[in-house]
Every structure is written in C-alpha cells, then in structure tokens.
Amino acid sequence: MEKKKDRKFGLGKLRKLAAVVASGMSKIGRRPELTGRELVLEAFMEALDFTRNLERKDIGAIYVGSQSETYEHQIMYGSLVADWLGLLPSGSLRVEGCAAAGALAFRQAVIDIMSGLHDVVLACGVEKMSLRTTAEVTDALMSASESTLEQYSGLTFPAIYALMATSHMARYGSTEQDMAQIAIKNHENALMNPKAHIKKPISESEVLSSRVVATPLKLYDCSPISDGAAVAILANPEIAKHFTDSPTFVVGMGHETDTIGLYEREDVAWPAAVFGACNEAYKMAGVEPTEISFAEVHDCFTINEILAYEACGFVERGRGHLLARQGETKIGGKIPVNPSGGLKARGHPVGATGLCQIYELHLQLLGEAGGRQVENTKFALAVNEGGSNAVATAHILSK
Amino acid sequence: MQRHTSSPNENFTIQSFFDALRNQGILIGALCNRCGWKMLPPRPACTKCFSTELQRLQLPKSGKVISFSEVHVSSDAFSRYVPYIVAIADFDGIRIPGMIKNANVKKVRVGALVEVRTKALSKISGADGLSQDGPEYWFELAGE
Incomplete structure (x- = not known):
C-alpha cells in the first residue's frame, strides 16, 4: 500500500535501472541471403538511425545472446559481432540460456550499466536456423532438455510442452480449442507487423486439423523455425537524453531457474521460474500485474502462453485458458499479450527472441507500433524463457 | 596446509x-x-x-502416468520410432520420463498404471550414447 501512495508522484519515483535509447530488429523469417552476423548488422543499423550523438566507440561492452552453435558451426559470437559491427576492441561475449539467451544478454547489459562499468552498452540476440532441416533443429533444441533421461527417452521440445499441455488439460479442463485461440490471435496480430515471419490469418479448424507434432500439439501450436536478430542500445539513465529525446526505461527485472528436467517438478504445468522472475520484477518496479498495459510472453508453443498468463499473475493458477477463451488478451482486450505476433507468428529465431520482445516494448511505449499499437501504454512486461521453462527472465519497461 | x-x-x-x-x-x-x-x-x-x-x-516396479504425449516429429536419432509415446510417471514419489512401448495411445491416460521394463544391452553404439535399439528402460501399461 505504501508503494501505491508513492506512485501518485509519477514515474519520477520509479527507480530507473537503465535506459533503452534505441532498439532495432531485422526482418524475421527465412533469410537465406544473410548470415547471422549480417542479421545483427541489419538490426543494429536500424537502432543507430534512431540515436544522435552516438558514436560506435561510445559502446563500452556488447552482450550477444545465441542459442546454439549447431546451426552455423560458430561459437565466439561475441567477437564476431564486435568485429562485424565495427566495435572492436570493446569487450564482447556470448550469453547462453537456450531461448532466454536474448533477454539474458539484455539483463547483463542492464547490470553492466547499473554497476557503473560502462555508460553505453549493446545487447544483441541472433539465430540463423533455416539452413538446417527440421530434424536437425529438433535435435539442436533437444540439447536444452536433461540429457540423461529426457533426451535419452526421445523427449523432443514439442513433446516436453505437450506433457505440460496434457497435464493442464487433465486437471483444469483446458482444451485444444483454447490453445488454438492463442495461435489465431497471434497470427492476427502479426498481420500488422511488417517484420513478422508469418503473415497469414488462420481459422480454428485450420489449427485443429494441422499436422500432429506431439499430441495434443499440432503444427499451428508451434512457433516456426526462423532467422533473425534484434538489438537494444542501453545507457545510463542520466545521460540517455543525450542520445535520444525518447528513451524508455527498465524499471524492474527478475531472473530465476528451475530443474533442468521437467520430470523433477512437483507440477509439470506450473512454470515456477516465470512466476518467480515476474514477482521479482513487479516488486522491484513497485507495480501490480493489473497495472501492466500489455505483455510480450514466451509462446514457443500455444500452451506456454496460457501458462504465462497464470505465472504473470494476469489470472489465477489453472485458469489461463479462460483468458484465451474470453479473448481478453487481444489488442483492445483487458490485457493484450503478444501484440507483435509473439514467437508464434512474429517468429522465433531462438537467441534473438528476448530482444525481439524488448524491441516491441520499446516501439509500443513510444507509440510507434502502427496498426498493432496498444492504447495508453504505461508499464510493459517481457517474459523470456529457456529450456522447459528451466530459466526465465522478466523485464518491466516504462516511458 | x-x-x-x-x-x-x-x-x-x-x-x-x-x-x-x-x-x-x-x-x-x-x-x-x-x-x-x-x-x-x-x-x-x-x-x-x-x-x-x-x-x-x-525404483519401485509400478508407477502412475503424470502426463504423456505421442510424438510424431522427432530428431534423426528417434525418427525411426515415430509415432512413439513418451510420458512422465510417478513411482512412489520418484518421477522419471520414459517411452511407453507396446501400447495403443488411446488406452493411455493421466493416472494410468505403468510398469518399468528394462533390457541389458551389451553394446552401445553411436556417438550420442544411444543404442541401436533405443532406451534400455521404458514403461508398459500395467496388465497389458
């Protein structure tokens, strides 16, 4: 209650951890013409266009999220990106955490700014996946599950999320139709995102009759295999206005882990790390879930957006599917989720996704999201997850 | 010291x-x-x-299905088994994942009873540590 009273004085009371002075994102999709490093360059050039007085030598450090070296047979993504963006010899390193790599890179950039080590820092995320076959991508993603028993028993990633779905359906009465609503909504939102991977409206019957991947999940319950990159240029909040008139600010963040094996969890349909990370972020920002204007969450599979509704505190545990059923998470609804189209339709270049979410938050808060603009935005939440929700991050941004 | x-x-x-x-x-x-x-x-x-x-x-011999899925798309190492059923089962408080073999997926339910089967293999082949015959332990529906 104390906190609420404080906040009537406005955002000045919020603690600004770091400023996002610019963000950029490549077009997401099959990009046979570009390598991963060039996708980062595409995103970085967009970000640079929205800054002033920023010279590349101002960038003191670089954090690069990437999921797997399997796709391009390339580690050392830190040096590679520093080199290709003309940022040598600034310190640069790769951050790994499967699909959470992008947001973890962003988080490291915030921590770097907060520590006072550097005034301007670059966070990047990238994945170049489409060179590989579906079987190869399945294998590369499988390496994020527990190797001794899960990989050994043939638990693919769709299968792991299918296990969450089967359990949720059996206990709470969620249905395949409920999950289909997530896919339909996110495809609809992506129609208004010029950089989205999939621009195709889909009907419920198309989702329900699409090819089975791992029951009850079908092709349209799964995010696509995408190429893409996204970046954010962060600065010390005190000097942010030097680089732009319109920065956004990180006002809360959280980061938690869970067992690497899904099988060891007390409740396979409860993403405890997401719940923990969100709570940490809410507490830091001094906001309640009801004060969030919109969110970008990790809908790698439709069921996971339903689980995120619950873990983000938008609805009670076990009732996430009802929010989908009632259409409350559409743009214009009570709490719009994934206005960008989400992983499902904007696309899921795995290591880039966390920064694609930050890009959407930044655009929306500045009122630059075009046809998918959410009205009256104040606080925005991004939730990025890796493995079977074995790592989760939450970031709250504000103007 | x-x-x-x-x-x-x-x-x-x-x-x-x-x-x-x-x-x-x-x-x-x-x-x-x-x-x-x-x-x-x-x-x-x-x-x-x-x-x-x-x-x-x-591990006790009998357990109960916590959740399951029938996998239709897999990696190269498992493609030869598709479609195959995977599950997490609870054995008196110990949970492990595994395939459910020799079962019709229509008969698999959350809460169904399963038993562990194992086979001792003399030789493991492949750089991934997997035997040519798949995992050396799996589940089967009890009473099947």
Missing part, C-alpha cells in the same frame, strides 16, 4: 545409474540419509540439504 579434495562418490554418479541398468536391469537412485530426499538418477550430494550421506534406492 594441504587441501583435501575428494571426487564425487562413484556409487551415486550417472555412470553408476547406467551400470546398474545395463548390468542388472534395474533403475537406481539415491536416498538422503539426513533429510529423506529421493533422487533418480542418483546424485553425489543431496539437492535439498547437500548431505553426502546417501544410500541407494531402487
């Missing part, structure tokens, strides 16, 4: 799990003597209290 170092107790390593599976056809775990926490595969230190005072436990 000389530092004392000790390696993890070899009776509670992942290797010991696969040795028992391959040589004796059993699934072993660890029971913490201090706090009673159960772990399978075994770990050299208790996840809850970090005690190294452990004893071996053996």
